[in-house]
Amino acid sequence: MQAGGCVLGxxxxxxxxxxxxxxxxxxxxxxxxxxxxxxxxxxGISHSGLGGAGMAWVLALLFPAFDQAWAPYALAAVCCVxxxxxxxxxxxxxxxxxxxxxxxxxxxxxxxxxxAEGIYMQVRHHQPYQWESILLGRFGDVSASYALASAAxxxxxxxxxxxxxxxxxxxxxxxxxxxxxxxxxGLVHYLLMVLIALTVVIGVRVVGSLLVTALLVLPGVTxxxxxxxxxxxxxxxxxxxxxxxxxxxxxxxxxxFLPPGPVIVLVMLGVFLVAWIMHRVRGx
Amino acid sequence: xxxIQIEHLDFDYGGQAVLKHIDLTVPDGSTxxxxxxxxxxxxxxxxxxxxxxxxxxxxxxxxxxxxxEATQRGDVVGYLPQNPRVPGHFPMNxxxxxxxxxxxxxxxxRAFKRGDTDFADxxxxxxxxxxxxxxxxxxxxxxxxxxxxxxxxxxxxPKVLLLDEPTTGIDASGQQRFVEFLEELKKxxxxxxxxxxxxxxxxxxxxxxIACLNVTLHYHDVPERMPRELAASMFGCxxxxxxxxxxxxxxxxxxxxxxxxxxxxxxxxxxxxxx
Numbered sequence: 001m002q003a004g005g006c007v008l009g010x011x012x013x014x015x016x017x018x019x020x021x022x023x024x025x026x027x028x029x030x031x032x033x034x035x036x037x038x039x040x041x042x043x044g045i046s047h048s049g050l051g052g053a054g055m056a057w058v059l060a061l062l063f064p065a066f067d068q069a070w071a072p073y074a075l076a077a078v079c080c081v082x083x084x085x086x087x088x089x090x091x092x093x094x095x096x097x098x099x100x101x102x103x104x105x106x107x108x109x110x111x112x113x114x115x116a117e118g119i120y121m122q123v124r125h126h127q128p129y130q131w132e133s134i135l136l137g138r139f140g141d142v143s144a145s146y147a148l149a150s151a152a153x154x155x156x157x158x159x160x161x162x163x164x165x166x167x168x169x170x171x172x173x174x175x176x177x178x179x180x181x182x183x184x185x186g187l188v189h190y191l192l193m194v195l196i197a198l199t200v201v202i203g204v205r206v207v208g209s210l211l212v213t214a215l216l217v218l219p220g221v222t223x224x225x226x227x228x229x230x231x232x233x234x235x236x237x238x239x240x241x242x243x244x245x246x247x248x249x250x251x252x253x254x255x256x257f258l259p260p261g262p263v264i265v266l267v268m269l270g271v272f273l274v275a276w277i278m279h280r281v282r283g284x
Numbered sequence: 285x286x287x288i289q290i291e292h293l294d295f296d297y298g299g300q301a302v303l304k305h306i307d308l309t310v311p312d313g314s315t316x317x318x319x320x321x322x323x324x325x326x327x328x329x330x331x332x333x334x335x336x337x338x339x340x341x342x343x344x345x346x347x348x349x350x351x352x353e354a355t356q357r358g359d360v361v362g363y364l365p366q367n368p369r370v371p372g373h374f375p376m377n378x379x380x381x382x383x384x385x386x387x388x389x390x391x392x393x394r395a396f397k398r399g400d401t402d403f404a405d406x407x408x409x410x411x412x413x414x415x416x417x418x419x420x421x422x423x424x425x426x427x428x429x430x431x432x433x434x435x436x437x438x439x440x441x442p443k444v445l446l447l448d449e450p451t452t453g454i455d456a457s458g459q460q461r462f463v464e465f466l467e468e469l470k471k472x473x474x475x476x477x478x479x480x481x482x483x484x485x486x487x488x489x490x491x492x493x494i495a496c497l498n499v500t501l502h503y504h505d506v507p508e509r510m511p512r513e514l515a516a517s518m519f520g521c522x523x524x525x526x527x528x529x530x531x532x533x534x535x536x537x538x539x540x541x542x543x544x545x546x547x548x549x550x551x552x553x554x555x556x557x558x559x
Contacts, residue, residue, distance in 0.1 A: 031375075035374065035375075163392075163393055164392060164393075166384070166387045166390075166396075167387055167392060169376070169380075169384065170384045170387040170388075173370075173374070173376065173381065173384055174365065174368075174384075176334075176336070176363075176365065177363055177365060177433075177436070177437075178384070178387070178388070179336070179355070180334045180335065180336070180355045180361060180363045181355070181358060181361075181362075181363065181384075181385060181387065181388040181389075181437075181440065182355060182356050182357060182358025182359075182387070182388020182389060182440075183387050183388045184392070223375070224373045224375055225373075227375070228373065228374075228375045228377075228420040228422070229375065229377075230375050230376055230377075230380065232375075233375040
């Protein structure tokens with residue numbers, strides 16, 4: 001079967017691989033995001049994708065070479081990574097309150113994205129490339145190369161967490177104590193930022209910049225709702241991520257009029273609600 | 285031999301002097317308490333000792349190297365943060381958290397050594413939490429959590445233990461247990477201890493030397509007796525705020541027989557402070 005071939009009706013193998021990679025990578029990182037209470041950071045990084053796409057749309061008006069389908073994603077990826085490092089810098093050095101830094105990056109990039117879309121519409125009289133998919137995601141034309149890139153990012157997340165797990169946990173538990181006990185806290189901090197940014201880049205393509213944050217929060221929270229054993233939390237988070245992304249993809253493949261991003265997020269939310277109800281029942 | 289040597293230390297923030305002319309020597313195996321009012325520079329001094337900030341002028345040496353290098357070694361400095369708290373849903377148990385104290389010493393891409401994990405397990409037993417070793421840390425009480433953090437700080441067998449306001453938020457009986465426990469650990473592990481606090485009672489109960497910090501380090505060798513006016517000027521605040529209620533900071537009812545009215549008397553051998 002070819003990478004781009006169809007399985008399970010309308011869903012391609014490439015889309016499945018992308019969904020599974022996204023589900024696993026987001027689930028692992030979501031545990032750290034919840035531990036560090038970084039949900040707002042994920043929001044800031046993911047929304048900056050819109051700013052990067054906006055840059056591509058304005059460049060497309062000036063240079064025809066940028067008037068291509070790949071350009072908004074490429075610049076969104078660059079913008080996500082730069083924003084992640086920027087937020088990471090401000091939140092670590094304390095030069096600016098972390099919340100304020102995220103707020104500034106978030107509103108600036110979203111405002112720029114909408115402004116660029118307006119300018120593009122005024123000049124070209126049609127919506128720019130990837131406008132809707134950047135906002136809400138799209139699975140329909142996921143290529144084999146994109147699926148492989150997604151798998152590579154997922155592999156990188158798994159590898160880095162496997163190699164530096166104890167340092168990351170130490171940092172997430174107590175950054176100051178980690179630093180003064182000899183952990184290279186700065187390295188861990190920026191590593192997590194970059195891994196989150198790369199995962200967001202995959203997610204923006206599939207779920208959209210508005211909703212990708214949910215994938216960096218819901219699996220981790222669900223895991224901690226079910227158990228407080230570390231391995232158990234990661235296992236439940238990964239299962240939640242996979243059920244959300246792959247399940248959402250299959251629903252989208254069956255009813256194509258349903259946008260993939262909202263479907264994936266709502267499936268994940270459903271899993272979380274089940275876990276929450278079980279937690280409440282067990283608690284009483 | 286001095287394990288910590290601070291010489292001619294100044295620290296300015298925003299053009300304002302936070303610490304001025306600090307000289308302090310902490311001998312190996314001693315316990316030095318740093319007391320002073322809020323805003324007197326205790327937290328800044330702690331950050332300087334931890335290598336989190338650099339002095340404007342002067343130097344600090346811990347075990348012969350700068351604080352940043354000392355902390356990066358992973359087995360020189362142990363640190364107990366002020367009022368440690370953990371979210372209730374944090375998915376790590378007591379044993380896992382104590383072993384986090386070994387991460388810096390072990391280094392990246394290496395597994396913990398068996399001897400180190402055995403020592404961490406011994407510390408869990410030593411702090412009286414062996415029955416709770418598999419319990420999530422988020423479900424522990426404040427006193428239990430503090431013992432977890434002490435075990436984590438000691439897991440790498442550091443030479444120096446830095447304690448930041450260790451008795452804040454702990455009730456009187458818990459403070460007494462903490463003092464006894466710290467004494468035992470100090471003897472057992474041969475630790476040098478530096479603790480900062482605004483609570484003179486808790487410092488006096490464990491320290492064999494007391495440093496009084498209010499921007500400048502006014503005094504650091506414990507005298508036998510000190511005029512009340514001098515003590516007040518050293519602390520720069522109401523003595524009752526420092527834990528001396530009605531001029532008395534001793535928990536031992538028999539110790540006040542030798543009270544010399546009008547003076548604060550430090551008895552360094554027992555670590556008591558009486559008036």
